Amino acid sequence: MTVDRLEDRAAIADQMFRYARATDWLEIDRHREVFAEGCVFASPHSGDMVGVEAVVEWMNRALAPFEATQHLIGNISIEFTGPESATAVSYVRAWHRPRDHTRPDMVLWGEYHDRWQWVDDRWRITERRVLEAGIEPRREGGVPNPRRAKG
Numbered sequence: 001m002t003v004d005r006l007e008d009r010a011a012i013a014d015q016m017f018r019y020a021r022a023t024d025w026l027e028i029d030r031h032r033e034v035f036a037e038g039c040v041f042a043s044p045h046s047g048d049m050v051g052v053e054a055v056v057e058w059m060n061r062a063l064a065p066f067e068a069t070q071h072l073i074g075n076i077s078i079e080f081t082g083p084e085s086a087t088a089v090s091y092v093r094a095w096h097r098p099r100d101h102t103r104p105d106m107v108l109w110g111e112y113h114d115r116w117q118w119v120d121d122r123w124r125i126t127e128r129r130v131l132e133a134g135i136e137p138r139r140e141g142g143v144p145n146p147r148r149a150k151g
Contacts, residue, residue, distance in 0.1 A: 020071040036124040043130040067099045084118035
């Protein structure tokens with residue numbers, strides 16, 4: 001592996017962590033630094049959102065009911081598909097504490113399945129799909145990880 005590719009891996013991982021901080025610190029506008037303009041984002045309950053403005057708007061709405069969140073990202077696997085493109089899979093543990101304290105904390109375990117592109121001198125997400133491995137408290141619905149949903 002070349003030094004350039006190692007630097008690209010580090011830059012993509014930094015962007016993953018920038019996403020988590022922007023989410024957890026409610027600096028939602030910073031998602032514009034992570035996502036490409038025409039990106040697609042889908043969480044287990046959001047359906048497909050297209051465009052960075054749609055992501056920012058949804059994040060503002062989705063995170064408003066929570067007093068605090070923490071997104072931990074690990075087990076990062078990156079594959080370069082071209083000189084300026086890559087795919088990545090990473091694990092996520094996302095903890096959410098409701099503001100109203102009438103509901104228990106929610107914890108999601110899952111995976112981010114991403115497509116990355118070099119845009120405007122930065123690696124940016126062009127597609128992120130959140131696959132759920134588990135959630136507490138348990139509930140119906142969501143989009144489970146297809147590898148774990150087999151018979």
